[in-house]
Amino acid sequence: MGTVLSYRLASLEETIAQLSREDCQIMAGGTDLMVQHKSPMGAPARFDKPVMFIDHLKELKQIDQVNQDLHIGACCTYTEILEHPLIPNIFKVAIKQIAAPAIRNRGTLGGNICNASPAGDTLPLLYIFNAQIRLRSSKGERVVGIQDFILGPRRVDRLREEILTEIILPEMLADRIVFEKVANRRADAIAKISFAGSMRLEGGRVGEARFAFGAVGPTIVRSLDIEQKLKGEAFPLDPKVVDGVVAYFDRIITPIDDHRSTAAYRKTVALRLLRHFLETM
Amino acid sequence: MRVIKFQLNGREVETDAPPTARLIDVLRDEFAYIGSKEGCGDGECGACSVFVNTLVQNSCLIPVGAIEGAEIMTIDGFSQTELFQMISECYSEAGAVQCGFCIPGMVMASAALLSKNPHPTEEEIREGISGNLCRCTGYNMIVDAIDLAAKKGEGLW
Known part of the structure; x- marks a missing residue:
């Protein structure tokens, strides 16, 4: 060499x-x-x-x-x-x-x-x-x-x-913005799942919502379609709307089993993080 | 072959090691500073911690070619300082050392923490040594030692 x-x-x-x-x-x-x-x-x-x-x-x-x-x-x-x-x-x-x-x-x-x-x-x-x-x-x-x-x-x-x-x-205006990392320990750990979400409200309705998942697919997963659909929904969100968004990501998130976690765990936790984000402010 | 020049424990030195040689290997094999240990070689255990331009870093992750002109201090050099004496005394007093393999890295992480934050909370101490693994002590005595060093070394940091 x-x-x-x-x-x-x-x-x-x-x-x-x-x-x-x-x-x-x-x-x-x-x-x-x-x-x-x-x-x-x-x-x-x-x-x-x-x-x-x-x-x-x-x-x-x-x-x-x-x-x-x-x-x-x-x-x-x-x-x-x-x-x-x-x-x-x-x-x-x-x-x-x-x-x-x-x-x-x-x-x-x-x-x-x-x-x-x-x-x-x-x-x-x-x-x-x-x-x-x-x-x-x-x-x-x-x-x-x-x-x-x-x-x-x-x-x-x-x-x-x-x-x-x-x-x-770019500047992002949001009333709420979160980042969650799920890993084996708090330091020196690679994420099993990560999640970022932001929400801006306009007069009791969703002005803009964005969210993205890490470690549940080959690249970060984000859906502009579903974000667009959420625009204008009354907040707090109707449980049916929340269920719809969660069901949508249940279909498009495709995590894998590896030495860090399992596909089932990743999907379950990712969807719960999403649900928690949509249901709380 | 290009020579790489840097400052090591206060001395101007040079090496003709390949630029992608790891700093830990150059320190130990070429300069015989064997205070820094290789534990994992992946940047997870902190036993190889050194100061690079006063910032604590893992020498197992640093290609020597990247440190041209930098100031490197290893535990061997740091042990000649008053700050080390204070940390060392407090580690002894708190009973923070068992097998000792992690201690050079723990001491470097302790010094890095205290020089940035002379009055750390317990949470901040744990964060400060979060990149250093110790398999003997369960960490509590090390945390005590750093807390003691902050108090006894008031004004030093």
Whole structure:
């Protein structure tokens, strides 16, 4: 195999230029990649492409508000996001449940997205916030919705010459917003099920409801159809309406059995979290 | 092959280890700082905790190529400080050490917590060491030790 070639370039521009010339394994904090590519007996982690280190790039560590949108640099660590005054509180609730302080000091938001785990802890909230992903390459840039960017487990819509530079979080007005993570223990645990929901009321009726489930399918599950149908329903919701929404998700949620949980447990708990969210305010 | 330069326990050092070598291996095998332990190698046990630019991180998850120019402090370096003396004294007093394997990481997590939050509640102490596994003590004596260090070390943190 020989020694691994790697890059740690001084600027984002140089990084983008190199990515246009060579297919690289981009590495931010490395908290997922270093485990996935671990070698036995303390040998260096093995990658089949040159590694491009990006976690030192200052261009990827800004958090700014532009109009009503929050722009979060892809290499902001969980700790940096947790401690930043502009970040919505509900994101802090979710991030506090990721791993433990030492990993939060290293893992990044961009990394959590590109790792595209069905159980990624930041993903359900990013979905209901309609987060946008900005990608740059030597040819230009594009912005894509998170639900279109994540294609499946460990698969994202990123071309090899592109780099995720920032996450754009539009403002969301809600009377209630929740994030729930169900896992074996409170720290260092990967979700068996996660759930994010938001509700805005207008004169006793649902103005807007959004919800998304994690770890119950290959990608986060959200239904714009059902959210649309809930608009205008009187709140508190009629039990028949609640039953209808729960029955709908009972059909579209397809969890699996794995070493972390069972499909039956996942579905039962996911639907109960949804029901609880719809029935309470 | 490119050389990677960084600061280690206050000293300027360099290594020609491959950039994807794990920091834990470089620290132990090349620099003989064997205070940091490898427990799980997956970032779950915290026994390999070091400070990277003063922030506690798992050295088993850090590729050495990413730490160019960083300040790394291991438990070996930290043990020369007054803060360590205080933590060490309180761990002894509270009976917080049994087999000792987790202790280098626990001490680093304790120091990281106290330097950010000198008056932690019990809940905050448990959160502070939530990335560190101990299979002997049941954690209560470690929590007591950190609480003691906060009180006895008033003004130090």
